[in-house]
Amino acid sequence: MNNNIEGYRMSLESGRKLGLIASLITVILPIAAVIGVVSLIISTIFSAATGTVPSSFFGLSTGFTAFLIIVGAIGVIGFILFMVAMYRLSHYYNEPRIFKNVLYAFIISIISGVTIIILEFTVFASFLSGISQPGTPATAAPFTQFLLTYLVVLGVSIVFGIVNAVLYMRAFNKLGEKSGVDTFKTVGLLYLIGVLLTVVLIGGLLVWIAWIFAAIAFNRLKPTTAAAPAVSYLPQPPISNIMQSKRCLNCGTENTPDSLFCRNCGKSFQ
Numbered sequence: 001m002n003n004n005i006e007g008y009r010m011s012l013e014s015g016r017k018l019g020l021i022a023s024l025i026t027v028i029l030p031i032a033a034v035i036g037v038v039s040l041i042i043s044t045i046f047s048a049a050t051g052t053v054p055s056s057f058f059g060l061s062t063g064f065t066a067f068l069i070i071v072g073a074i075g076v077i078g079f080i081l082f083m084v085a086m087y088r089l090s091h092y093y094n095e096p097r098i099f100k101n102v103l104y105a106f107i108i109s110i111i112s113g114v115t116i117i118i119l120e121f122t123v124f125a126s127f128l129s130g131i132s133q134p135g136t137p138a139t140a141a142p143f144t145q146f147l148l149t150y151l152v153v154l155g156v157s158i159v160f161g162i163v164n165a166v167l168y169m170r171a172f173n174k175l176g177e178k179s180g181v182d183t184f185k186t187v188g189l190l191y192l193i194g195v196l197l198t199v200v201l202i203g204g205l206l207v208w209i210a211w212i213f214a215a216i217a218f219n220r221l222k223p224t225t226a227a228a229p230a231v232s233y234l235p236q237p238p239i240s241n242i243m244q245s246k247r248c249l250n251c252g253t254e255n256t257p258d259s260l261f262c263r264n265c266g267k268s269f270q
Contacts, residue, residue: 011092016221019085023215025078029071030208036067085218086171093178101171105164112160119153158198165195176217183217186210 043064083102090099169188176184187210194206246255246269253264261268 011088012221012223015085015088015092016218017085018081019089019218019221020215022078022082022085023211023218025074025081026211027208027215029075029078033071036064036071040064086175089175089179089221093175095174095178098171098174098178101167101174105167105171108160108164108167112157112164115160116153116157119149119156122149161195161198162192165192168192172214179221181217181220183213183220187214187217 083099083106086102087099090096169192172184172188172191176182176188190206190210190213194203194208194210197203197206246257246259247253248255248262248265248267248269250267251262251265253262255263255269259269
């Protein structure tokens with residue numbers, strides 16, 4: 001029994017720590033990415049001013065390429081930590097939907113990513129074939145087709161993103177309900193609103209703020225204390241009364257210790 005309790009506590013503690021680390025990674029990575037882009041711009045301007053040509057990899061500087069690889073790897077690690085945290089918390093609170101919702105969101109993310117890549121490749125190939133055919137007059141048709149298809153891709157991305165956000169919101173809501181930390185519900189709401197406003201720049205900012213709240217919420221997780229079951233006891237007569245009661249020798253009725261006469265037959269005890 002003690003081993004089971006200790007295991008549950010470790011599950012909560014590890015889930016709390018992993019969720020906190022994953023949230024902090026998600027918060028810090030965009031800041032690091034912005035710093036990296038600014039550094040690249042400054043480096044490019046400096047190279048152009050001095051006439052130096054830095055080593056490059058597919059058109060990007062070697063340092064920036066390494067930076068992108070590191071940021072991507074850390075992002076993947078953060079996501080794995082988040083999935084493990086939600087799995088352990090789902091086990092601790094005995095609520096499978098906490099983990100299932102984020103798992104479904106992950107599967108949908110993979111499907112949406114593959115779908116968007118295929119659509120973008122199709123659009124790009126169609127656009128190139130439309131403008132590279134010899135002997136055809138230049139028209140705006142390829143560009144119009146490219147624009148319309150791009151809007152379709154954008155719409156598909158938004159739909160997949162909304163479904164993903166709804167699943168995340170449901171997972172965070174369940175976690176907030178089971179843990180008693182209402183901040184998780186705020187996380188889910190901010191995440192959904194942020195995805196809905198992705199077209200506007202403020203959407204990404206709201207999603208980023210949601211992960212700040214997620215870090216706060218994970219840090220507030222505490223073990224749940226189960227209430228002890230109520231035990232009712234039947235009232236027992238005082239021992240003194242049982243030991244000192246007077247039994248009538250005539251009718252056998254029990255009487256109080258200070259009785260002078262039997263309450264049943266009236267016989268005197270003197």
